Every structure is written in C-alpha cells, then in structure tokens.
Amino acid sequence: MAVSLVALLTLTLVVPLLSLLLLATKGPPRPQRADGGRRLPPSPPGGLPLLGHLHLLGRLPHRALRSLAASHGPVMLLHLGRAPTVVASSAAAAEEALRARDAAFASRPRMPMADRLVYGSRDISFAPYGEYWRQARRVCVLRLLSARRTRSFCRVRGQEAAALVARVRAAPAGCAVNLSDALISYSKAVVTRAAFGDGDYGLDGDRGGEKLRRVIADLQELIIAPSVREIAPWLGWVDTLTGLEAKTERTFQAIDGLLERVIADHRSRRLGGPQVLADGEADDHRDFVDVLLDVNEMDEDTGLRLDMDNIKAIITDMFVAGTDTSYTVLEWAMAELLNHPQEMRKLQGEIRAAVGATGDVTENHLDGMPYLKAVISETMRLHPPAPLLLPRETTEDTELLGYHIPARTRVLINAWAIGRDPASWERAEEFAPERFAGGDAPMDYAKVGQDLRFLAFGAGRRGCPGAGFAAPSVELALANVLYHFDWALAATHGRRRPPVLDMSEAYGLTVRLKEPLLLVAKPWSRQ
Template sequence: MDVSTPFVALLFIGLLSLFLLVARKPSPSCGDGRRLPPSPPGLPLLGHLPLLGSLPHRKLRSLAEAHGPVMLLRLGRVPTVVASSAAAAQEAMKTRDLAFASRPRVRMAERLLYGSDMAFAPYGEHWRQARRVCVLHLLSQRRVLSFRRAREREAAALLDRVRRAAVRDAVNLSDLLISYTNGVFLRAAFGDDVGGYELDGGEKLRKVFADFEELLGTVTVGEFVPWLAWLDTLTGLDAKVTHTFEEMDALIERVIADHRQRRRGGRRKEDDHRDFVDVLLDVNEMEEDADGVRFDTAAIKAIVLDVFAAATDTAYTTLVWAMAELINHPHEMRRVQEEIRAAVGGGDHVTEDHLSELRYLKSVIKETLRLHTPLPLLLPRETVEDTELLGYHVPARTRVVINAWAIARDPATWERAEEFVPERFADDDPTDDQYALGQDFRFVPFGAGRRGCPGVEFGVPTIELALASLLYHFDWELPAGGASTLDMDELNGLSVRLKATLHLVSKPWSPQ
C-alpha cells in the first residue's frame, strides 16, 4: 500500500500525543555516585526522538547550548551521548579512543552492506583486518596516485558536459558533479567496464547509486522504537531497501565475475592499473595477507560500497557547497581564480601537478568543510567499556555521537564562526596535513583516531582537481533576473547537502 508522507506524519504525531502529558527527566546519577551527563526532559518510550527535527545537527547544537557540551539523550530505547565541543571530541577520539572505538548496530547498514563492511563494523578482528586492507592496499598513497588518470579523465569529461549544457541554458552543476564523482569512483573501483551499464552518468546506474546513498543515510523507526517497526513496512521503506540492495548487488556481482573470468584467462592488470576489485580479489586469494581473516565475496562487495559511500558523497557535497559559497562571495571567487590561472600559466588544463601550488584553493575547501561538514554528526560510536567524557560517566555499550558541525561553528574557538572566511586557513603550513585529520579537534570533518576516515587521500584530489578545473576554464554567476544570492538551506541525508539545485551561468575563459 502506498502511504503518503503527510499521512505517516499525522499518524506518528497521533502516537506521540499519547505520551505528551508524561514528560520526565532522567536521573543525573547512576545510583553509585557516578554522574551521568545532563539530559533535557524526554518522553516515555520515545525519549528525545521527537526533539531532533529534520536537521538534527542544528537541533543538537541548540540543546547543547542549554545543557552543555556533553549530553545524554534517550533515542527510543537507545541511550546516546552527544559530544559538541573540541575538548569532548579530543577525549573521545584521542585520549580515550579505545574506549570509544566500537560501532553500534545500524539496521540500514546491516541490510545494505552485507554485515561485512568496515565503516559500520564493531571493534574487533574483522574491523582491524578490513581497515588494514583499505589502508595498505586500497587507499595507500601509491594506489591513490595510480588513479590520477581516472580523475583527470573524469575532470575533462565534466568540462565537456559544462560546455555542452551552457549552449542551451544555465548549467545544472549539481547534476554534472554527481556524474563526475560517480565516474571517478567507478573507474577506480571497477575499471572502465561496468558490466554493461553506461559509465558516463547512465540514468539507471545513477538512480541505483542515489537510492543507495539516500537509504544509507535514513534512520529506521524500528531501530530506536521496536514497537513502531511496522511503520518502516507501511511507508514502503523496507521494500525500497530490498529492491535497492538487489540492484546494487547484481551490479557488483557482475563486475566481480567479469574480473574473475579475466584473471582465469591469465589477463591480470599491471600493478599500477589495478582497480579496487582487482586488489580485493588478490587479498581474497592470498589468505596470509589478511592474517588469517579471509575476505569472501560479501566482504569485497561491502568494502567497495563503503568506499563508494564515503568518497562520492563527500566529494560531491563538498564541491557543491564550495561553488555555492564562492557564488555568494565573489571576492573570494576572483582571488582563487587568479591563483589557479597564475599557477597553470596559460596551459590547456589543470593537472594534479598544479594542485600543490594552490594554497588558497585548499583554504577555500577547508573553510567549506568547516562550515558544511559533509557528515555533521560523525558515524556513531559505541563504548566498549565503562568510561568517562569530560568528567561524566559513560556506561559500556552507550551510543556516542560527535557533532562535528557544531564543533566547527563554535564561537568560543572560531572568530566569525558563522562566516565564510577562507583566509583563516591561509597561513597553514602546506607541508602539514592540509585537512587536519586528528590534529586539530576544532575541525574534524573526517573524524579522527581509530575510526577516522582512511579515504581522505582518495577524496581530496578528486575535490581539488574538479574545483580548480571549473574555476580555471569558466567564470560563474547566478542566472539573470533571479535572486542576487544563492539560498543556502540544507537537506539532510547520508550527508547534509545544499537543498537548492545549483543552476549557474558559465562563461568560458581562456588566457589572453
């Protein structure tokens, strides 16, 4: 049965109304003298779920302003500690990293990622070996450099699409950037042949990928309130998950089968041309490389999808937000264009050799990541033992959420915290880690510690090359006759995206 969103909303509100007269506040202690974090009033059974709204990172910041940088919420049956300060993030991801190193069960991830992935895996041997394979085999500096051809090829295709679209009307840059980021990932993960799907932005492939990312960022009602799990079926969510999983599984299964057939025929790729599937099949065939943990086909699929979700969604979201901020800040747009055009020196195109010279471009990207952290609430952690956070007791098996978005906009640690000011990063040492993974806990867009994102080095050049290429070859502005600035409202999902579609006018530029 097809149930409309308004009907479901009314139904859910009706259920909530049964409990509105019985709000309570959790006890501030455990009964043995240990202090639990402060907690706002909640509802029986539902706890604080109704407080989160459509943009939870914003609502949680408001709650933290009233209740402090460490709060205890009860999301249905799930006790959840929320950390909203750099000090709390540092303690959870560095000082007491091991105690906070696990992940809770996330039903959507279990259904879409075979229960064998790395990002959502609980702390243990499978996670250690999966991360080892990713760090040493898939995402090493050497392997990332080997995908340079894929990135430059897709950047050239992006520019061609902009030129073709600009002939007709304003460019739907959001649409073209999705094709770009998907294309880079597909060539890196699967090679140039994707099992009969159209590689360059085919509609069927894009629809499957878009549904996968949307669902992975969807929270099921039944996960937090089991007695309301029927809502996930009633709304069609369960059926959509099953269909999307089957579509994605069929695609990857076909790609893996093609790779295995080629390998059986003795046609193995040279090391610098191996894609992710080739590398994972090597690990699968050499058990000793994984210290006795065998990576079966399900694990290969899960890790490929992990990298897809992390790499494409982050890159796409950051590129869109960066272009949106530059459109609203034309002075900064001109400054970064002047830097790029001086570095390229009249050449035909931007290459990755130019990227190390583009310090202000890196500042623009860092400031974009600060203001628009792609995953504002980092993937949830779970404590493996009783521990503490800023002096508060946190019991074992408590879910922990770090509000990286709130931390990056904290006026106590950032001047002009709500403004787009790339210059704040202009004096950073270019020889340092440009994106501060685990170095500055005021800025943690990729997490830190054991559960920090291992794919930063893969995603960053994808972002830098596309942004530099777009700004080198074109001047950009909003369509005439419309608003003078771009609406920066947010849309929540796997990442928090720009709600508006990025329709821009592109004007070709060439050196004199």
C-alpha cells in the same frame, strides 16, 4: 486514494503513539547519577515515551543539537528512541573521545538498516570494533587507499575532470548549467571507475549510468532512514506499510546483483594472468575489486581471507562514503565562492597563474595552489560532509569531560557545531579561507585528526581512511571549473537573478544545498 492512505497511516501509526502518550504520566527517566553515584551528563527536559528526545531533532539535527548544547553544555545525554545517546559538541570533548580515550569510544552501535544494506555490517564504516574490523581497515589503508594506489587513479581523475568541463561547455551560451548534477556525475564516475575499472558496468536497461546513480542515492538515503522497527520492534509492520521494507529489499538486490556481475567478470579476466605493459612491467592500474580479490585468495601479511560478502560490503562502503562526500564539498565550495566574489577572483587568479595558457589543469599543478587548499579547508570547516559523525558506541565504562559514560552508550560527535564554535574560531560563522593560508605549517585538511577543532574526516581509530583519495578528486575538479569558466548566478522561474545564493540545507547521509546550483558559465580565455 491518497487521502485514504493518509487516513490509514494516521490510524495505524499516530493513534497508537498518542495512546501511549496519554497513558504515560512522564517521559523517560533522566537520571543525574549512575550506579555508584557517578555523574551522568545533563539531559534536556521534554522526553516522550517511546520517542525519547527524537522529536527535538527536527529536520536539521546538527543545528538542533547545537542549540540544545548551548543550554545544556558540550556533553549531553539524550534518549533517541530506545538508545541512550551522548552528544559531544566541543573540541575539548572531541579531543577526549577521539584521542585520549579513543579505544573506549571506538565501536559502532548495531544499526539495522546498515545490517540490511551492507551485508551485516561486514564493511569498515559500520562494522563493530574488533579483530575483523582492524584487519579489514588495514587492508583498506595499505592496499586500497594507499598513496601509491591513489596516484594510480590519476588518469581516471584527469579524464573525468575533462568530461566535467566538456559537460559544462555543452550548455548553450548564456543558459543555466545544473552544476550540482555535473559534480554528482563527476564524483560517482571517479569512484565507480576506481572500484570497478573501465568496464561498462551498469544495471539492466541503464543508459549513461542514470539508473545506477539513483540506486546509489537510494542506498545512501536508506542507511539513515528512520525505521519504526528500531524504535519499537512491535511496530515493525509500519515499515512494511510505508514501503520502507520493499524499497530496502529492492535497493539491496539491485546493488548485490551488480556486484555479483562485476566480481564474476573480474575473476574471469584474472584467469588470463596479470596484464603486462609494453615496457614489460606489470600493470598496476588495478581497481578495488582486483585488490580485494587478491586478499580473498590470501593476504600473507595478515592471514585475513575475505569472503564474497566481505568484498561486496567494502565496495559498497566506497560508494556510500566516496561519492556524496566529494560532490557536496565541491558544491558548498562553489556556493561560498559565488557569495564571496572577491575570494573567487583571488582563487581563479592563483589557478590561472599556476596553469598558464596551456588550458590543461593537471594534478601536477595542485601543489602550487595553496589558496585552493585553504578554500577547501574553510568549506569543510563550515560545511563538513557529515555534520554528525557516524555514531560510535562505548566498549566499556568510561568518562567524558568528567561525566560517567556507561558501556554500550551511543556517542554522536557534532562536527558541524565544533567547526563553528566561537570558543575555537575567530569569526566562526564567516567564510574566511585566509585563516588556513597563513603560518609556517597551514593545516592539511586531508590529514585526519590533525586538529580536533576540524573534523571533516573524523579522527582517531574511526577516522576516514579515504581522505587522501578524496583530496585530489576534489582539488582537480574545483581547479578545472574555476580555470575554464567565470561563473554567475542564473535567473530562475522567470525572476531576476538573485543577489546572493540561498544556502539552505537538505539533510541526509551528507548535508547538501537544498536547491541545485543553477549557474551561468562563461568560458574564459587568456587572449
């Protein structure tokens, strides 16, 4: 049966594509000058009909694009399917696109899968640049992700960090712990509780939130899934044949049904009036749904009224942007520290000195851990959660490093290549946290766009508004696992313990370790 399916897919997909290639004498045109003689960016050879340069991207596009930039320069023009796409791979190009000419590069291209899964791109990440996006982003910055609102979730982060430590302690002594899985659970729990509150929300038949985790993982995978319909609309039936259409619809219905139940429950509770604490003050531990329902009833500051699809889209945004990004930073940080034991010992010494023998790592300790922040900064330089920032689209004819960029051109910023550019960083490929620890004013990784050599959270109008929310979640989790345990690589599949951890990557909405972190945790005690 499997062989028959493969044969059918070959006949229905590969053969038509090969026929097109045989009928064509050359790939898509690669104009060097636009109308009026203005110079377009250089374009690699080897473009194919229909596919353009898609075949050059391989399994790790951020690495393939850096290799192409080494030959063709920091600004290139590629044809990815039907979409002309400019790729920027240097800090100077990022500076111009994300700061000097930010308004011209501030929109988003139409992305069919995002439209399907995020309510017609009524969120913030994928919405086109315009009045709705400006007002919705303002609501997020001032209401959902403000410093005050972020502090209000301190209790949630503390409880989930304690649960993370307990999960590791529960492993039998000397046995391997799947730390990747524990970090995923932690990150998703923090975001879920911030978004929905402390209610027992889940999918039908879900035990321990595992089903919800899988659905969110499917959502994140599908948003960037290659859709044949987007490349060639007349081949859209292939998406049905491969099951992509059915999986997309199934995932959307699962998420939509959950959000409907959560919103209905919150509306019911709100009929009882605001919750009041024992001291008579109003309870400000409202979750994201509560805040967005306030705006739905009427935001007096902006006059913006959000409908239900807007609210659901923004909440979906929080899951997509807030879960994988946090856990992948934690996973890469642990991986780098395991391969650099001297740096791990230095960081553990700082954490254990700051916390003392109390055994209780809290957010109050984090300001006394500058090396912790340096380790996270260095991790995000080498392993930005999104190595290719979400694609932008130019709103008008503009320029980039002297090249003409027509309106409605897609633009990709290769944050991974910029973070490893030897023109910007000494020992660019090395893990060296001390580069962020010195000086009178070390870089704050949570300040978006502070340094255009470092784009872990993007920059400009489209910079991530959730950086301040993510920072304490990442710092608290990393401080806890390093305070309470000493770590070592585990032997796998009956083989001896490897001398270093394999740092191979798996590409997705974020780039994570290809293999999970299977580690041995030895509880630490000051006595």
